[in-house]
Amino acid sequence: MENVRRVISVLVANESSVLSRISGLFAGRGYNIETLTVAPVPDSNLSHVTIATNGNERVFEQITKQLHKLVPVYKVIEHEEMVEKEMVLVKFPIEASLADIQALCGAYNGGIVNVGLNMFIGMVADEPCRVGHFIEASQRYNPIEIVRGGVVAIER
Amino acid sequence: MKMNGAQMVCEALIAEGVKTVFGYPGGAIMNVYDEIYKQDGFEHILNRHEQASVHAADGYARATGEVGVAMVTSGPGFTNAVTGLATAYMDSIPLVVISGQVPLSLIGTDGFQEIDAVGISRPCTKHNYLVRELSELPRILKEAFHIARTGRPGPVLVDIPKDITAEFGDFVYPKEVNIDSYKPTIKGNRRQIEKAVDAIIKAKKPLLYIGGGVVLANASDLVRKIADMSQIPAVETLMARGVMGHSNPLLQGMLGMHGNYSSNMAMSETDLIIALGARFDDRVTGKLSEFAKYADIIHVDIDPANIGKLVDVDYPIVGDVKEVLEKMIEGLEGKVNPARYADWREVLERYDNLHPQSYVDSDEVLKPQWVIERIGQLVGEQAIITSDVGQHQMWAAQHYPFDRPRQWINSGGLGTMGFGFPAALGAKKAFPNKTVINITGDGSILMNVQELVTAAEYRIPVINVILNNHFLGMVRQWQTFFYDGRYSETDLTFQPNFKALAEACHGIGYDVTTKAEFDAALKDAIEKDRVAFINVQVARFEDVLPMVPAAGALYNMMLPKKVESKKEAK
Structure with a gap:
């Protein structure tokens, strides 16, 4: 069976140790985590966890079933028709061309978000593969630091 | 009603119909033990090791189908209980294990006897709780029993900080459980x-x-x-x-x-x-x-x-x-x-x-399979059989004439040596009128041998039949087959005097080398109604057969030598 990339959303009770239950499940059963993001769902006592993972069909089925078995898990959404976004922050030396990078960020739904004495920071939020392209393109401006945020996804 | 957290624990156990709790006190759980001292709703059995407490609760649960309950203190008390939790988890046995924890204010400070119980037990429990407020204690206890026994059953740990068992509050034990995120599917499509x-x-x-x-x-x-x-x-x-x-x-x-x-x-x-x-x-x-x-x-x-x-x-x-x-x-x-x-x-x-299930009997030396068959002939249906892990376990599974479910209690998934004796104590507490026999080996029995004292003190007369081949037999068998007979660390020739060991702990011991001696010993042990070790010298190099070598196809079996024997129990 072929390995494919998948994105899963997990709605969980917003309580301590729930994230360790999920990450521990992945570690203990040998499932991959590509990215994992978590934040509270507004106006509820739930949290929304988004996990990008990869594996074959059987592994993926096990992941969703094992997640379902965790007591604090309300819902597991296996994304199919989704809108998926990831954010990245890139710090550039002040010598780099502000205009170039402004244009580059603009091409990927972002912009310059902070400028200091010795550096400035660009931000982009886009599909994960496009974020990859952006990072690649930004390499020639000698970035000092790159921080990717992990994906969030929502079903259409 | 106002009461402290410790009393709430006792009241909850009584409300759940718990008759027997297996446990071991210590600093962080002392408040609860103080309330146990004052109540008479359930009996507490003091095992001599926390692992045995959990196995005993497990044996009780397997014999009855009810939730088994064990209680331990924080730190080493809890870590000793982990093997018991994992054993129950792998075989889907409903347990509620209550552990003490250091006070809330000390959590995270590496306090004395502090360990992250919820973190450690996460992969070997169905669910676990660290109680953070007294007000949630009654609900958590109710949920623990519910989760343990419903759906695919399993062990649930409730870790309670010491200050919560001391604190006073209102106690109303919930009548119902409603966990939105936990709804096992019962009816098939x-x-x-x-x-x-x-x-x-x-x-x-x-x-x-x-x-x-x-x-x-x-x-x-x-x-x-x-x-x-x-x-x-x-x-x-x-x-x-x-x-x-x-x-x-x-x-x-x-x-x-x-x-x-x-x-x-x-x-x-x-x-x-x-x-x-x-x-x-x-x-x-x-x-x-x-x-x-x-x-x-x-x-x-x-x-x-x-x-x-x-x-x-x-x-x-x-x-x-x-x-x-x-x-x-x-x-x-x-x-x-x-x-x-x-x-x-x-x-x-x-x-x-x-190729019927068979073995070659002998007049010179006792064959372990014969011993198991013989137990079946002598006590058969009315006995509950527990076992440890290894050759004796497989022989028991192959050769004992089991008649009914819950008659056979063993650690299948985790394969825990040391399970059988304490599990037998649990089964015997549940069914005092049945003969409870732990079929064990000279390796396994030493892994919870301290329970002789528990059994003697509480007069829980279980019989341990030690199939003694002076080997860690199953590993030895693999060494014979797959490691060219290099018996690395499996020779148990150096061993205690099992008869004297049993007697030193107020039990009764027998040394057996012949069929007649075995019959006499088993009958005597049943009559004497005391915890017993029947140390049976069996053929040293007997193998468990048939055998499918690991990772081999099921139809490729190593078979026992053919004999003209009668057909045996399946």
Whole structure:
């Protein structure tokens, strides 16, 4: 069976140790985590966890079933028709061309978000593969630091 | 009513109908023990090691089907209990284990006897709780029992900081549980059941593959009924011994690594597996790519994650095996034709006649298989048999004439040496009028031997039959077969005087080397009604056969030497 990339959303009770239950499940059963993001769902006592993972069909089925078995898990959404976004922050030396990078960020739904004495920071939020392209393109401006945020996804 | 957290724990246990708690006190759980001292709603048994407490609660649960309860302190008390939790987790045994924890203010400071119990036990419990506020304690205790016993059962840990057991608050024990995120599927999908019934009617060589889930669901009567009405042959896993009853002609025996010939051949040639509460464990399937190559699979399991985990399933049915069987039986009534499977039954009978479960007895030395058969002849149906892990466990599973579910108690999934003796204590507490015998080895028995003291103090007269071959026998067997006889660290020639050891702990001991001595010892032990060690010297190099070498195909068995023996119990 072929390995494919998948994105899963997990709605969980917003309580301590729930994230360790999920990450521990992945570690203990040998499932991959590509990215994992978590934040509270507004106006509820739930949290929304988004996990990008990869594996074959059987592994993926096990992941969703094992997640379902965790007591604090309300819902597991296996994304199919989704809108998926990831954010990245890139710090550039002040010598780099502000205009170039402004244009580059603009091409990927972002912009310059902070400028200091010795550096400035660009931000982009886009599909994960496009974020990859952006990072690649930004390499020639000698970035000092790159921080990717992990994906969030929502079903259409 | 106002009370402290410790009293709430006791009141909750009483409300849950708990009769016996197995445990061991210590600093962080002392408040609860103070309340245990004052109450008379349940009995507390002081084991001599926390691991034994959890195994004893586990044995109690397996024998009765009720939730077993153990109580330990923080830190080492809890870590000692982990093997017990993992054992229960792997075999889906309902337990509630209550552990003390350092006070809330000390959590995270590496306090004395502090350990992250919830973190450590996460992978070996069905669920666990760290109680952070007294107000949530009653709800958490109620939920713990509910989660332990419903769905696929399992152990639940409740970790309670010491200041919470000291604090006073209002106690109202909830009547009902409502956990939105926890709703096990009980009823099987009707359409799927109909399809499965159709498949059974159309099959030529169907096979009932019975697992421990049938025991847990108390569905043995229904399994016997479906077998009886359809005359479909059956195989049992290690965890399902007793479901069909050994004298049932449809029962082929146990399958898997140490399964008998006709069982493993049945699995290899069947065209329809009817898997009931079984999970296609690697010790059952052997090499997966060669496993049941000609079969469609109906898989009934309460845990959806078990379905399709290792083998592709044609008729997945998530639900309580009891409920599903009721529907299946309804569907089969009047439609299933037992004569249709007559040829198939005949094939299997031929296989069984070709290589029946057998061993070569001896007049010079006691054979372990003989000892087990003999126990069966002497106490049979009325005994509960527990075991440790190793050769003796497999011989017991192969040769004891089990008649009913919950008669056979062993650690199947985790394979925990040291399980049998404390589990026997739990079973005996639940059924004081039954003879409880732990079939063990000279290796395993030493792994919870301190329980002699517990058994003697509380007058829990379980009999330990030590099949003594002066070896860690199962490992030795593998060393013989696969490591050119290099017996690395498996020779147990240096060992205690088991008879004297039992006597030193106020029990009774027997040294046995002949059949007559064994008979006399077992009868005497039953009569004396005291905790006993029967130390039986058995053939040193006896192997457990048949055997499917690990990762081999189920149909490639190493078979015992052929003998002209009578057919044995399956």
